[in-house]
Amino acid sequence: MxxxxxxxxxxxxxxxxxxxxxxxxxxxxxxxPKGTELYLSDVHGSSAAFEHILRTGAGNVREKLENYYGDEWTAEKKDWFSLLISYPEYALKHEPFESVKDNDWYADTIIHLVKFMGFCAVKYTRSKVRKALPQKYTYIIEELLYTDLTQRKKNLYYKNILNRLISLKQAEPFIIALSEVIQRLVIDHLHLVGDVFDRSSGEEQVMERLIQHHSVDLQWGNHDLLWMGAHFGSKANLITLLRIAARYGYLFELERTYGLNLRPLFLFAEENYDVTEAFRPKGAKHSSLLQEESEELLVKAHHALAVIQFKLEEQIIERRPEFQMANRKFLGKVDKVNQRVEIDGKVCELTDFPYDRIDENDPTLLSCEEEHIVDTLMESFQRSEKIRKYMAFLLEKGRMYLVYNGHLLFHGCLPMDANGDFQSVELEGRKVHGKSMLDAFDMYVRKASQSPDSSEDYATDVLWYAWAGDKSPLFGRNKMTTFERYYIKDKETHKEKRNAYFDLRENEDTVKKILHTFGLEHKSARIINGHTPVKVKKGESPIKAGGRLIVIDGGMNEAYRAATGIAGYSLLNNSYGFQIVTHQPFESVSDLFERGKDETSLKHVIDGKLERTLIxxxxxxxxxxxxxxxxxxxxxxxxxxxxxxxxxxxxxx
Structure with a gap:
């Protein structure tokens, strides 16, 4: 040997x-049997909805209660017990549980929780179950879990344990611990298929939850790489993510959460910019939370960030001609006298454009004040301990794509032309397409992470291209019309054409071709995709190509609900196959308890009952x-x- x-x-x-x-x-x-996997994507800081899905196992807790208790319990009793398991801390302090808590209720509840835990744990080894148990209660839980209640002596032993727990006032902490173990057992592994960040300010809670999760992987989305690129030195990425925060009204929250030094930005914006309607935060919810004075400052800072972003982006376009984005350079084409600009051969009128902030001799040049703002922001962003922790986690657990259990997971697209051929992009003289394109971007992410002090190295610029490039597998559009949306009223200029991939993925042959490039030939292989909200209101289905591709971005974040009409999809894959879960808006825990049940999800079985998949x-x-x-x-x-x-x-x- x-x-x-x-x-x-x-x-x-x-x-x-x-x-x-x-x-x-x-x-x-x-x-x-294999454990149950949960697939989520496009959380975009929606921490409450994300937490709810994890606590309920995307409805899996309630379904298992149905399977275990069947007709033995009423639907109402199963609904309430499901809420207790999902939100034990809240349940024990509120009705209807608060009024019925006595020694008998504690004992009965613990017995039911232990029995149900045993049902949820049946597909796991004892060793794996033990790892899921809280250390302080491991011995007690195991004794209760594996005790045969048909034996009278053992039954008395069981009752003695329960009575002692109750007399020591440990019943409620024990119930909470049992509930958390059940939450963990119903979902064996979590896949996050991109976009933790942006659109709202809950990314901190989402990241902390992911870091604590017992088994998780991530496939990077465009918004994730925006943050990673910023931490690895991309000034354009940093200013863009801050502009997005201003646009959606949570810039002040980022300042507090990560200790960012926004003072130079605010002083500069206050002195050099006016309040313009195009730069007011999107959504009435954000506006209502801001005092008038704070909103005016946010509007001015928003405009200042946008101008700095456009300058930094055009600097990248100039030094990276291979990105082939010269058509996105507008600052040098601005006609100050006639207040217009030429875009794609069309002359367009400009509205509220800050002509005095652009150097006519060198339009992409940052002023001394703008340079100071960018340097100050970068220093505080890279020094933030939380951001360091989150980016390290994304680097460790994340990648551009994942082949897992015979399925292919990626966030955006594999750029294609109308004929279904893979489009290529040239990076440092090498043309990449399809799988090699994803591999190349993955390599550049890791390379950029090694030199965070450099803001103009090639790898860092690639991370910006991943955000806005027309052949980026994470963007998937021919152009990002941010400039047009701010300064041009003609909405025809705002349109962004989707890559052909997003239409071709409806075709089973296209999906088979993609799977083939990753070595996935089995007829059960699927693509799990995020990035583009499914427009349910217009009749779009998340299940495409005869079931070979599933899109799980249903618009979890509130910013997308007007287009989707729902609040996101999740996907479950147990040993029998796939189930897609449609989520309705999650309002609050108190709202759940007022209704007495969770009505935020609806399951649809995709596979039916197939031959059971084993580990x-x-x-x-x-x-x-x-x-x-x-x-x-x-x-x-x-x-x-x-x-x-x-x-x-x-x-x-």
Whole structure:
């Protein structure tokens, strides 16, 4: 046997029996049903809705209660018990639970929670369940979980544990702990298919929840790379994300949350910009939260950020001609006398354009004050401990795409032309398309992370291109018309043409072609996609190409609901197949308890009841099989050495 394997195994296994035990354990795990996966995308800071989906398992808690209790419990009782499991801290302090809490209620509730936990844990090994238990209650939970209540002596033992918990005033903390374990068991793994950031200010809570999650991966979205690029040194990315925050009315929240130094920006904007309607925050909700004086300052800062952004972007376009974005350079075409600009061969009138903020001799040049603003913002952004933590997590857990359990996950698109051929982009003299394009962008993200002090290196500029480039797999449009939307009233100039991919993905042959490039040939392989809100109000379906592609961006963030008509999709994949969940707007926990049930989700089974998928058929199962193969080699080595009956064993022999 290869000495490499012996060195690896020497520390872990000291006897033949240890090898046999591990081999038996791994082979047993391979034949358990796969755990339930939850797919989410485009959270955009919607922390309350995100938290609700995790707590309820996208409705999975209620469905499992239905499966377990069936006709034994009324629908109303199952609804309330589901709310207790999802929000135990709130439930124990509010009606109807507050008025019924006595010793008998505590005992009955704990018994039901333990039984239901056992039902949720049936597909897991005891070892995995133990890891999910809170350390301070592990022994007690295991005793209750694995006690046979049909035996009278054991039954008394069980009751004694419950009575002591209650007398020590540990019943409520114990109920909370049991509920949290159930929440964890109903969802084995979380996939976040892009866009944690922007549109609202709840990204801090979302990121903290992701970091604490027991099993998660991420596929970067365009808004995620906007933040990552900013942290890795892109001035254009930084100013853009701050402009978006101003546009949606939460710039002040970012200042407080991350300790950003916005004072130079505010002083400059107050002195150099007027209040213009195009730069007021979007949405009545944000406007109502701002005092008039604060909103006026926000409007001015918003305009200042936009002008700085346009200058920085055009600097990148000038130094990276291979990006082929010269048609997006407008500042040098501005006609101050006639107050107009030429865009794509058309002369357009400008409204409220700040001509005095543009140097006619060098339109992309930042003034000294603007340079100071950008440098100050970058320093405070990169020094923020929270941002450092969040970006490190995105770098560790994230990637441009993921092949997992035979399915392909990515946020945006694979740029295509109208004929269905992959479009290419040239990066440092190398043309990339399809899978190689995603691989290249992934490489540049990691390369940019290694030089955060440099703001003009190639990798950092690629991260800006990922945000706004017409061949970017994360943008997917021919142009980003931010300039036009602010300064030109003609709405024809505001239009952005979607890449052909978004129409072609309705075609099963196109989806098969994409899957083929990633080595996914099985007929059950699917693409899980985010990025573009599904316009449910117009009859659009998230299930495309005969079920081979599923779009799970249904507009979780409030900013998209006017277009979608719902509040997001999530996707569940258990051992029997896929279910898509349609979510309605989540208002508040108190609203749930007033209604007495969660009506925010509706499930639709995609696969029906297929042959059950076991762990051996999954990505994790493939890794386990490699361990099994190594152990089988060890067993063969042991037997070849004829040491099966030795009392002591060492792989040094």
């Amino acid at each position: 290869d000495q490499y394997y012996l060195n690896l195994l020497r520390e872990k296994y000291s006897t033949p029996e240890a090898v046999y035990t591990e081999l038996i354990n791994l082979e047993a795990i391979q034949n358990l 051996k058929d999954t990505t994790i199962g493939t890794a386990i099989q490699k361990q099994i193969d190594i152990l089988l080699e060890v067993v063969e080595y042991i037997q070849s050495q004829e040491i099966l009956n030795e009392d002591k064993f060492s792989f040094d022999i």
